[in-house]
Amino acid sequence: MTDNTTDNTTGTSTGSTTPGRRLPVTDLSLVVLIGASGAGKSTFARRHFKPTEVLSSDFCRGLVADDENDQGASGDAFDVLHYIAGKRLAAGRRTVVDATSVQSDSRKQLIELARRHDVLPIAIVLDVPEDVCAERNAARADRAGMPRRVIQRHQRELRRSLRHLEREGFRKVHVLRGVAEVEGAEVVTERRFNDLTHLTGPFDIIGDIHGCASELETLLDRLGYVDGAHPEGRTAVFVGDLVDRGPDSPGVLRRVMGMVADGTALCVPGNHENKLGRYLKGRGVQHTHGLAETIAQLEAEDARDPDFRARVREFVDGLVSHYVLDGGKLVVCHAGLPEKYHGRTSGRVRSHALYGDTTGETDEFGLPVRYPWAEDYRGKAAVVYGHTPVPTATWLNNTICLDTGAVFGGRLTALRWPERELVDVPAERVWYEPTRPLRTDAPGGHDGRPLDLGDVHGRRAVETRYAGRVTVREENAAAALEVMSRFAADPRLLPYLPPTMAPSATSRREGYLEHPEDAFAQYAADGVARVVCEEKHMGSRAVVLVCRDADVARERFGVGGTSHAGSGGAGGPTGALVTRTGRPFLGDPDRTEQVLGRVRDAADAAGLWAELDTDWLLLDAELMPWSLKASGLLRSQYAAVGAASGAVFPGALDALEAAVARGVDVRDLLGKQRERAADAAAFTDAYRRYCWPTDGLDGVRLAPFQILAVQGRSLAGMPHDRQLALIDRMVEHDGTGLLRTTRRLYVETGDADSVRAGVDWWLEMTGRGGEGMVVKPVGALVRDGRGRLVQPGIKCRGREYLRIVYGPEYTRPENLEKLRGRTLGHKRSLAIREYALGLEALDRLAEGEPLWRVHEAVFAVLALESEPVDPRL
């Protein structure tokens, strides 16, 4: 059906045709041939349609009964026919039913079938004289015995039906009278009206205007239109709701109708046009929801342009519910459309395109609750729509709503296609008070839909672009829900949580459990030639979101909307400083703001805002000292071990020495206990290195090591050398001593000298008590030869530091040997899954997806952190 060149200017062509006339038949439709036995339906079908398009009842009788004329098998045969027809229609294939279909009951089933699949039912009637039918049947061996009265009955039924076919629901009816007309007819395939796949634009799709004529003119101007035409030949596409509520609906109509007539614009109807159309046809409609304003404006117009109403009526009447454009890559409609309705034609599709889907509930403002169809949408075509006012236009699952509430004082928004750029102009004023506020204070209300438990709760699979589906188990989601709800920072300020990191493969080297040579070797095996070794500071992981000011935080992250008892400062927060499980690092919001202020000043002085073209930064960092956050743990666990061992050994060693002096053979035991005492002392030394007292921000240090994201961009793929250069400049420009650089060394994994230098660097650093280092591919976001994500970092922890993790005595050969049995597989897999989720969160953030989409990925990271895995890894 690709070879058709028919124009689509005609309306529904029904009624009788003259001999030789073309019979337009829509490319996706259910064609019902109607005629008595022997009228020539099968011959007609063969001549005009592909053999696979035609389903004949005779053939189906044969399928189920081995006899094409076994009338007793008709019931089963039609079941089969309907079933096959249903499959074809669901797949979007035109289907021709070759049965007598002279009874209204049989046609009714076919019309229902067409409706169920949202395709047009088309009737082609072959009205051939009884004699001819009888003659043809007589010539066929298998029908020779058919009584004449059967044909007579068919003819009677056909006659009775003719007048009712349109009322029965056929959208086109072609009646061919007599043999000549049947034989002279020519079927021409016609596109559906909504099928404009051949138009490739480029387009400028414009959201709900609602009579805001002046804003429309401003927007068209910004888009480059000159008096309704674009010098580069772009086409405007209006998503409907041109009228009602606003100050000048006639002005908008005049502009849009003019552009559509000139071929510089397309327009789909909104529910408001639909209602206006009914009003203009004289039907009884309530003059609510802004229609009264339009009626008054039209009345004012009457004197100047008496013909205008009629033209509007005609224009609205001719609007097609939705368009499929640009080779099927783009669907434009008013209220959004699930994929199964794209390019379909039925009352249901039209209703859906105009009104959208609702849940049947009403919200607190008495308005219908709309079913969030876009959240389920997985279609290939981008769906651009309007209808539901949203605070900002954001992409969600390849759909975007352009109704940004211009008439309610919001903005009038356009989308450039295929560029996918948003262009908008602010409303000149609030033209109409909204029934429901455009946004709520709740997290996510900022972009239209607050966070819902369904986004995070229970067993879930999160789609990521880097590692496919990541599954979260129910019990892990449950734990994350508790932590996220009770302890985490405001989810709006929590667009990212850091992934866990796997250690290097277990070292076989004597005295070591981890050693950098294994990390270098692993990256070499993954095809990563150049890595960066970054010093670990033995602080606590921290994620820092810092905005240029509170207004930016409000604008970009939707926080600080309303101030109420107890909430932050007058200006609201300017960001967040959170731990790896999303908890605010510092209990005191003012202190957090102080830290953010210092980071902001450093970014200011380093000129990062302009350089990165952003007004906020998301940083991955370490915050020191460790004792700042971990003090509870230090006391209950680490210092406790130190205290207990410090208390017990002097007495125990004295007792053993006394026993030895008495000649009791406990020499071995004494030696062992001395070693244990030394190990315990080393343990105490190990944790002490990471503790120091702080007073306010004095003594607090922050070492950022990656800029994760800026406005509109994830920087997760920016190479670490460039990252660190930017961060170094921030540190240089920090006058407060808060920021620390991260020492680093670049290593070529294939170069033995370079590897040795890396090992020496690590030995030197950890020998002085350093925590260790993280080895990362310089390229940051790297895949291996098989296209899988490579670990974004591998940690090599210092020998002394590992005492804190594996216990004071882990370095003893027998203990090391046992510990070498550790398995890393699960930790590595977890690290990759969390990394993919983190990347996903950053990408969703960058693409301006709604909060719940970003939060879904962030929450999943937290949930995975509660998966069972050896905590010492």
Next chain:
Amino acid sequence: MFLTISTTGTPERPATDLGFLLHKHPGKAQAFSTSYGQAHVFYPEATAERCTAALLLEVDPVALARRVRGATKGRGGAADAALAQYVNDRPYAASSLFAVALSTVFSSALRGVCKSLPERAAEPLPLRAEVPALPARGGARLVRALFEPLGWTVSADPVPLDERFPEWGDSRYVRLVLDVPDGRLTLSEALRHLYVLLPVLDDAKHYWVSADEVDKLLRAGEGWLAGHPEQKLITNRYLARRWSLTREAMERLELARLADADDTDVEEIDNAVAEDEGPDAEDKPAPLAEQRRDAILAALGAAGAARVLDLGCGQGQLLQALLKDARYTEIVGVDVSMRALTVASRRLKLDRMGQRQAERVTLRQGSLAYTDKRLKGYDAAVLCEVVEHVDPERLSALEYAVFGSARPRTVLVTTPNVEYNVRWESLPAGHVRHGDHRFEWTRAEFRAWAERVTHQHGYTVEFVPVGPDDPEVGPPTQMAVFTQTQTQTQTPNDRTGQNTQNTQSTKEAKAA
């Protein structure tokens, strides 16, 4: 971990008899296998005047971790649970594990059996026991309270956590020296005191103690535990320990891991259920809690509610009260804490409840930081002492979830009145009533908040004092009764999402 026991003697009754009593020769060093590692017994001194036996247990941390893991399931060979399992004081402190070693190594002495010197075993003797690192929850004071009534002279010096950081204060260990003069205690009694009281003082939560050890523990208390002034504490700690051990192995792992990931004590986040309120704890509500419940029940009754949400149901006290009243046909308890829900389920005895009763009540995890479709369409919601547990900057989410999304006809909110705090004698000035309270409101603040909510979401509000309404500072608890003003035209049967056949008026509404 290490302990010494000394006695003094005379040429007639030499101190070295201790060797006979303990069944361990003073001239030899002996080693024994126990479930947690090698135990060694040796004598640093052994003269007729003075004899000291030392018990040293070399705890095998790996064996320890394996034992704990046995109670749960690891995955992919990975060890499970928290890091605390691996780095802990067990190898050094005289913990509950020590009791096990004590009973293994000195089992006869513990029972007072001595074949060589049967008469000496029944005789009291002067004793000194030293435990250089004794974990003691409750500190030196409790150590004294436990040992002194038994005849011991107690010296218990707290051990500092880290002398490098004096600001960290004392650790939970004490250096314990116990003395008893001749004529008071037999060695068996002394050993049984240690055997029972060391684990009681340790009060550790992270280690599994098997049921038969628990029985042994009880037997060891014979003859002295019944008359001990701290008998209740001793028994409670031991029982609580047994209960929490089994429970923890099953329930807290996910949260423990999240705490671990954040270098945090699990207690800091797994604190939704107060320490001392186990399901077995006697249900004696504080008078104020009772008054609060009465006020809530009265308000629910006045509102004519039948289908009720208890949002933040905690351990289910209110649910229990609602269940007793047949007019509440559907009772839904929601809490974000799985532990709280488990405790609530036990409190309500859901598993033993008759089917008709059980059908009236549902417990589910939920969070008011999110909208929740399952909460729509109820008559009333109760938020009893909930809002003050939410960070102020996250209250807007709760407001929307309750008043904007769930939208019950009636909403009851109770919260402390901070003005009243001056009337609590035990509450230091400027302190909130509960460690997890993120704020406490004055009456004016509460009203301002409530009124803003009513305007935003279409409710009216009335305020009800709960508890004695002090003329100066008001009542201890303040309650707001919100009532929805906009009547809804919800049609519960029309939720299929297919509305193409809707009436004209519905379509018009959609056009908005």
